[in-house]
Amino acid sequence: MTEYHVSPMPFDVPDDLTIPQFILSTDASSTRPTRPSHVPWLVEDASGRGIHFDELKARTSALANALHVKWAIGENDVVCVFSPNDVDYPVAVWAVHTLGAVVTPANPGYTVKELVFQLKATSASLLICHSACLKTAQEAAKEAGLSASRVIVVNRDGGPLSGVHTLEDLVVFGKSQSTSYKERRFVPGEAKKKLAFLSFSSGTTGTPKAVAISHYALIANVLQMAVHNRVADPHWKDKRMVPGDVAMAVLPFFHIYGLVVNLHYSLFCGMSVVVIPKFNFLDFLKSISRHKITHLFVVPPQIVLLCKHPAVRSYDFSHVKYCMSGAAPLSGELMKTVSKVLPNACVGQGYGLTETCTTVTMVPPHQRFATIGSAGQLLPGITARVVKADGTMAKQGEPGELVLTGPSMAMCYYNNDAATKETFINGWVRTGDEVIIKNNEVYVVDRIKEIMKVRGYQVAPAELEGHLLLHEDVLDVCVVGIPDEYSGELPLAFVVPQPKVASKLKCPQETLKLKKRLAKHVADAKVPYKWLAGGVEFIDAIPKNPSGKVLRRILRDQAKTMKREVVYEAKL
Structure with a gap:
């Protein structure tokens, strides 16, 4: 049987931590770079305000306390976060996880019907929405049978809101009350089965399905990317990610790429994450320049604009040192062109799915410019098979469906046994993508799946x-x-x-x-x-x-x- 893998993980992934315990840890570790105290965790794009560890930790704890006091949010309750990117987005996520509850991120562009579908499919008991989405959120909550008192608003419009709970008011309230909750802690092995996210994906066919992602899966994927890029390897001199680097978070946090790679992985590496609520290309260019962005996590349409929009010629982006495109294939022509726009950047692609809790390939650590057509090299801990239509294993260079296993795989489709049996098979995930593999690099040929x-x-x-x-x-x-x-x-x-x-x-x-x-x-x-x-x-x-x-x-x-x-x- 032909199987492909680069290397096993060089250490055990912790299986007794929640995501916030892992990300917000300040303990020294051989796997994690040390963030200098002056380097902010998040930066608000418009104001330039930096948000440091102490503020993030305090707001997370205060919000968790308020959610527990007011609504008794706790074990396995589902909270929907319906918002564009915001500096309080991770605060909301981590507060929910601290209580042992589950987050289902929703696209802020959804219509009422689309949001109702997600609320009902996940049995969400609380809805945290941005003020820009409030009308849709209120209508959807009513239709889904959710009380109006269970809609929380992240109020960024500045105007007064009556009759609703705002996240800021809840943080203030949570700080004023004695701690009423007990932080969720896992016994060894529990993180592998404990739900963290219900993130929506269409899988290989059909209507959107809730992908059940454990705390362990996200933590594992962050560590896989860190090992692949050798961020804590003292012998690797040309590191791509170092504390003090600045990553742009224009990818939406409700999308698995933005949630895992752009937010959690960047923070783990000691980078500052500049949070941008909505993509506008001219503002995007200004933000790259204003914040001296070093790391761009983008999708092909943004690469197209970087290559072809005349406004780009007015900027010097020599400070950008890494640009990864994901979520869809990128042509070799665009890769070559964008490398001229970003002359000092490593340019390449990554590949992953919601069902694999994101990344399974990235640009090999020794390459400055990725192999044309390649979606990247398999990460440590990932094992791949290429299965032909007759069920036999393809040899190197032969096409077939990519099937994957590793520590970051999702558990199943939530409450959907039929779809689960089609995609999740004995620890392996069928991707629905036709690929060939050469030298542990994956080349996507076509989509077998209908999506x-x-x-x-x-x-x-x-x-x-x-x-x-x-x-x-x-x-x-x-x-x-x-x-x-x-x-x-x-x-x-x-x-x-x-x-x-x-x-x-x-x-x-x-x-x-x-x-x-x-x-x-x-x-x-x-x-x-x-x-x-x-x-x-x-x-x-x-x-x-x-x-x-x-x-x-x-x-x-x-x-x-x-x-x-x-x-x-x-x-x-």
């Missing part, structure tokens, strides 16, 4: 198809992704119209009107990256095999040859 990647976000065709089928004019539908330089892929819907409207489609004006109605039907119910920016095409029948399975690849190939007609433009 599209739009600007780094997962979009499940089945979710959009199910919604389109609710429209009275749709008889059948198949959604595929079409290539797009900026977004990676865009959703395109092939629609079989109901007979009652099919005859009208001989008129170009009627055809365009129906396309716009169907696109709006999706846009009214879904977050913008799920909109039908690839268009709508009418066909006589959806191709299927004898057992009724949609032959999606046929339509995907057909879509590549078509001239795209934009009927509803997705917002950035």
